[in-house]
Amino acid sequence: MSNDTTLVLGATGKTGRRVLARLRLRGTPVRAASRSSRTPFDWSDPGGWDAALRGVTVAYVVAPRVPGPVHEFVARAEAAGVRRLVLLSGRGADTWGDSPFGLDMRSAEDAVRGSALERTVLRPSNFAQNFDEDVFRAPLVAGELTLPAGTVPEPFIDVDDVADVAAAVLTETGRHAGRTYELTGPRALTFGEAVDLVSRASGRTLAYRQVSPAEYAATLVGEGMSEDDAHHVAEMFVLMERGLIAATTDDLAAVLKRAPRTFEDYVVRAAAAGAWG
Numbered sequence: 049m050s051n052d053t054t055l056v057l058g059a060t061g062k063t064g065r066r067v068l069a070r071l072r073l074r075g076t077p078v079r080a081a082s083r084s085s086r087t088p089f090d091w092s093d094p095g096g097w098d099a100a101l102r103g104v105t106v107a108y109v110v111a112p113r114v115p116g117p118v119h120e121f122v123a124r125a126e127a128a129g130v131r132r133l134v135l136l137s138g139r140g141a142d143t144w145g146d147s148p149f150g151l152d153m154r155s156a157e158d159a160v161r162g163s164a165l166e167r168t169v170l171r172p173s174n175f176a177q178n179f180d181e182d183v184f185r186a187p188l189v190a191g192e193l194t195l196p197a198g199t200v201p202e203p204f205i206d207v208d209d210v211a212d213v214a215a216a217v218l219t220e221t222g223r224h225a226g227r228t229y230e231l232t233g234p235r236a237l238t239f240g241e242a243v244d245l246v247s248r249a250s251g252r253t254l255a256y257r258q259v260s261p262a263e264y265a266a267t268l269v270g271e272g273m274s275e276d277d278a279h280h281v282a283e284m285f286v287l288m289e290r291g292l293i294a295a296t297t298d299d300l301a302a303v304l305k306r307a308p309r310t311f312e313d314y315v316v317r318a319a320a321a322g323a324w325g
Contacts, residue, residue, distance in 0.1 A: 053077045054077065067215055067218070112152060115156075122159045122160060126164060138171055139231070141157060148283050176314040179315075191255065196285040198289060203235065209304075212304055244256075252324060
């Protein structure tokens with residue numbers, strides 16, 4: 049592997065695998081790292097980090113779900129000769145205040161901002177693909193999505209757009225140094241409106257029902273999620289209901305010189321692939 053390698057952490061994850069494919073298509077020397085990759089990487093096992101960082105110039109970092117480890121990772125990256133970091137965080141992280149949600153992402157942002165390395169922070173809204181690749185899919189397949197989200201809309205972003213931005217930032221040296229990009233879709237939708245679009249595109253009768261955060265957390269625990277993780281997810285919706293991250297931004301267009309994909313475009317592609325069949 050050359051000394052200008054780009055390291056992609058979370059290489060089998062929702063964004064990581066898409067970023068990896070884009071970099072390979074561009075001819076960028078890449079190293080895929082995850083718990084199941086040829087180059088193993090586990091946030092709970094720092095013993096393997098130095099091997100992943102060897103010969104790396106740029107790293108795409110997806111923070112672990114617990115605060116803290118990114119600080120040591122950044123120190124190791126500096127020692128290994130890494131020059132740039134691109135961190136995946138969350139929309140409006142500096143507006144979350146005293147919310148218990150997102151302590152992991154805020155800790156990771158502190159780590160990269162406190163280093164001497166060139167850094168760029170990507171803060172996307174909720175992924176559209178959560179409806180077919182994540183926790184929302186099973187309830188939709190069963191016919192009803194229940195969440196603690198009301199009339200405050202969310203500017204869902206297509207994860208392929210996030211990957212396009214990440215690939216551009218990782219390969220365009222200097223242009224994005226020190227920037228924080230708040231990434232959203234072109235318009236905000238309530239969860240009820242989003243489910244209606246999924247219903248129409250899939251041809252299935254689907255419903256949305258609002259529940260309290262406590263009810264939602266209890267449901268997740270009943271489905272096998274730990275209590276800590278369930279309350280963490282529920283707190284995301286409490287944060288969203290404040291309305292501080294409901295607006296759209298032009299940051300994606302500033303990077304890619306095009307408009308973000310619409311939620312309608314996403315549901316058409318996902319329905320055609322049989323996502324909710």
